[in-house]
Amino acid sequence: MLLWWSFRISITIFLRQMSETVPGTFQHSMQVANLAAEAAIRIGAKSQLVRTGALYHDIGKMENPAFFTENQSGGVNPHKNLNYEQSAQVVISHVTDGLKLADKHNLPKAIKDFISTHHGRGKQNISIFPGRTSIRTKSRMKNCSPIPARIRSPKNRLS
Numbered sequence: 001m002l003l004w005w006s007f008r009i010s011i012t013i014f015l016r017q018m019s020e021t022v023p024g025t026f027q028h029s030m031q032v033a034n035l036a037a038e039a040a041i042r043i044g045a046k047s048q049l050v051r052t053g054a055l056y057h058d059i060g061k062m063e064n065p066a067f068f069t070e071n072q073s074g075g076v077n078p079h080k081n082l083n084y085e086q087s088a089q090v091v092i093s094h095v096t097d098g099l100k101l102a103d104k105h106n107l108p109k110a111i112k113d114f115i116s117t118h119h120g121r122g123k124q125n126i127s128i129f130p131g132r133t134s135i136r137t138k139s140r141m142k143n144c145s146p147i148p149a150r151i152r153s154p155k156n157r158l159s
Contacts, residue, residue, distance in 0.1 A: 014105050015055075018062060024070025025061045029054060053114030056107065060098025060115070064090055095119065 019026040037051035065071040066078050067090045079087045098115040 010105060018059060021062050022058075022065045022068070022071050024072075025058050025065070025068060028070055029056070029058055032057065049110060053111055056098075056102070056111050057114050057118040058094065058098065059101050060094035060096065062101065063094070063097040067091065068094070 015026075018029075033051045033054035036054040037047045039045075040047040040050040061068050061071070066076065067087075069077075079090075082090070095116060095118075099112055102112045102115055
């Protein structure tokens with residue numbers, strides 16, 4: 001029982017740190033968690049697992065918060081100081097950074113699976129707009145310079 005409470009306190013501190021370090025990502029994750037849990041309820045999936053996985057899916061953004069638009073303020077965008085490949089690598093690395101944080105905080109494998117698969121498998125296109133970098137699928141690629149990049153993740157059990 002003591003181990004459970006210790007784990008719970010650790011997770012509470014971790015989520016508080018997330019809300020302070022990456023407030024935009026935290027809000028995004030809360031919204032995704034609520035939407036995903038509702039969808040899981042409707043299809044009979046494990047809604048608490050889905051909610052928790054969605055809550056933690058972007059924890060890797062805590063390593064480089066300012067590189068993600070939802071955490072930027074004051075018009076400062078650090079991507080402006082990087083070439084396209086470096087910028088894309090920072091965006092892609094939030095998945096591996098998230099897995100490292102999950103290991104550090106002893107998150108269960110089921111949650112690590114959400115972190116490692118939340119961008120799917122295979123090549124992603126990192127779209128470069130003036131002063132902005134984001135991950136886009138081919139169907140959403142318009143008026144941008146794509147840089148093919150691979151987000152390494154295990155095969156998603158749903159695909």
